[in-house]
Amino acid sequence: MVKSGADNWTPDSWKSKPVSQQIKYGDPTALAQVTEKLCQLPPLVSSSEVDTLKNRIAEAQRGERFILQGGDCAESFKDCNAEAISQKVRSLLSLSLLVSQKLRMPVSRIGRIAGQYAKPRSALTETQGDTTLTSYRGDLVNHVHFSESARTPDPARMLEGYSYASLTLNYIRSLLEGELEELFNLEPEVASLKDLAKTKELHQSLRNFRDALQLFHQFNGRQAAHKNLTEFYTSHEALHLHYEQALTRLGSNGRWYNLSTHFPWVGMRTVQSESAHLEYLRGIANPIAIKVGPTVEAKELVKLCRWLNPENEEGRLTLIQRFGHDKISHKLPELIRAVKDADLKVLWSCDPMHGNTQVSSNNYKTRDFQHIQSELQQAFSIHADLGSHLGAAHLEMTGEAVMECIGSSYAVHHQELGEAYTSLVDPRLNLSQAFELIDSLSLKKAQPAARKKQSS
Numbered sequence: 001m002v003k004s005g006a007d008n009w010t011p012d013s014w015k016s017k018p019v020s021q022q023i024k025y026g027d028p029t030a031l032a033q034v035t036e037k038l039c040q041l042p043p044l045v046s047s048s049e050v051d052t053l054k055n056r057i058a059e060a061q062r063g064e065r066f067i068l069q070g071g072d073c074a075e076s077f078k079d080c081n082a083e084a085i086s087q088k089v090r091s092l093l094s095l096s097l098l099v100s101q102k103l104r105m106p107v108s109r110i111g112r113i114a115g116q117y118a119k120p121r122s123a124l125t126e127t128q129g130d131t132t133l134t135s136y137r138g139d140l141v142n143h144v145h146f147s148e149s150a151r152t153p154d155p156a157r158m159l160e161g162y163s164y165a166s167l168t169l170n171y172i173r174s175l176l177e178g179e180l181e182e183l184f185n186l187e188p189e190v191a192s193l194k195d196l197a198k199t200k201e202l203h204q205s206l207r208n209f210r211d212a213l214q215l216f217h218q219f220n221g222r223q224a225a226h227k228n229l230t231e232f233y234t235s236h237e238a239l240h241l242h243y244e245q246a247l248t249r250l251g252s253n254g255r256w257y258n259l260s261t262h263f264p265w266v267g268m269r270t271v272q273s274e275s276a277h278l279e280y281l282r283g284i285a286n287p288i289a290i291k292v293g294p295t296v297e298a299k300e301l302v303k304l305c306r307w308l309n310p311e312n313e314e315g316r317l318t319l320i321q322r323f324g325h326d327k328i329s330h331k332l333p334e335l336i337r338a339v340k341d342a343d344l345k346v347l348w349s350c351d352p353m354h355g356n357t358q359v360s361s362n363n364y365k366t367r368d369f370q371h372i373q374s375e376l377q378q379a380f381s382i383h384a385d386l387g388s389h390l391g392a393a394h395l396e397m398t399g400e401a402v403m404e405c406i407g408s409s410y411a412v413h414h415q416e417l418g419e420a421y422t423s424l425v426d427p428r429l430n431l432s433q434a435f436e437l438i439d440s441l442s443l444k445k446a447q448p449a450a451r452k453k454q455s456s
Contacts, residue, residue: 009283011248011256014241017276021120021239021269023141024134025153031242034155038246043259044114044165045234047251047285053233053262054287056108058315060391061347066103067318067392068096069235069263069349070434071112073426074119077139080164085171087189088113091399091431093229094184098205098438099393108231112396114168115236115261117161118243119425120269126151136424140240144424158243165260169234176230183230184209189431192401193410196420202432203409205439238264241280248284255285265289265320268354271296273304282308289318293355294327298338305344318347320394324355325374329382336388349392350379357426360406364417366427369407373440380443395437397429408433 025031059065070092092109100107117140126135133151136144140161143150238244247260268291270277281288309317323331352375356367383390403412403420404427
């Protein structure tokens, strides 16, 4: 008997559920041909890699490890080149070293990379002048250029997305086999940030990165450091269910795996109970995540956790909290208590980005560094006060020399946003801001009594 991972579940059972953020294709035959072709192509990741990540997440749930997830809001096909991929990998690896030093524990890295090509949107159409077209939904669906032909969803782009994801993964694997000194060479990124604006001040933690790397070698030895620091996983939002289904394969253990990525998640716009996206996630063996925002009620969250993880399996489910700096203290404690009272095994992750988005006076989406910093700091403190454990962070960040988030020591101002804004959808932290964010954290341990109860 084949184990599906959920009763009455099949890779296409999501089609019987309501689909929010649905992609509307004009040619069903072309869509069927593309998905059939995808079904025949090799998987992008292996089930053994997926299982290893699940074990890492289980360690993070127990407070033995930290998970750092980061990368672009939306990947672009045109960024599938050696320089861009190297930049993304170096940035996340380097930041993870600072996180490890700050928290005094091992860190696993999950990139928003090699598949983050589809995006949900608040408005499914966009109007410029007298013309209204389909919104840009990510390169997997349509093109960002504002024209009818570019914005028309094209199923053939899924095959392009698979190809670019495969090329990206292959290059990442080759990078990770190289020398540590090359992997952690941030000189190009640092030089670009300095050149962007001569008066901007890089954060001290970024300037001292070389010293941190030497310290890490001293504590761990070069072989151990290489093994730990070159473990790298991929993730993307499981938004386009035709694509996800086509790359879902039956493992030798009788369980279904999404082998387009190691770690799929669903966002706030698709996390509704009984939704097609949750129906899909509940049956795969991958570790999965759901975004949890200010509209989620405690009882509903407990119900969702039990439905997505009925066996209460360690490493299976991550809750990515995203409230906004002004709401987290009102909403998060109730959810933590509900999850603890139900004795649910979850990994709590903080996304301090999405709840703090605003529109500048010059019409750019941006985020205030102080608000991002405040939400992440509050998240650590609230979990510690309640005897819980924040074991992960989820950041939209880049190694590019950008000015998309205002504030920080780098001192980005509203009027400067148009000078170096390259994100396709949402604003990202640049490297100096990301390092400053982690370096600014003030951490305290969970309450002893609560921790003892938690481990019993």
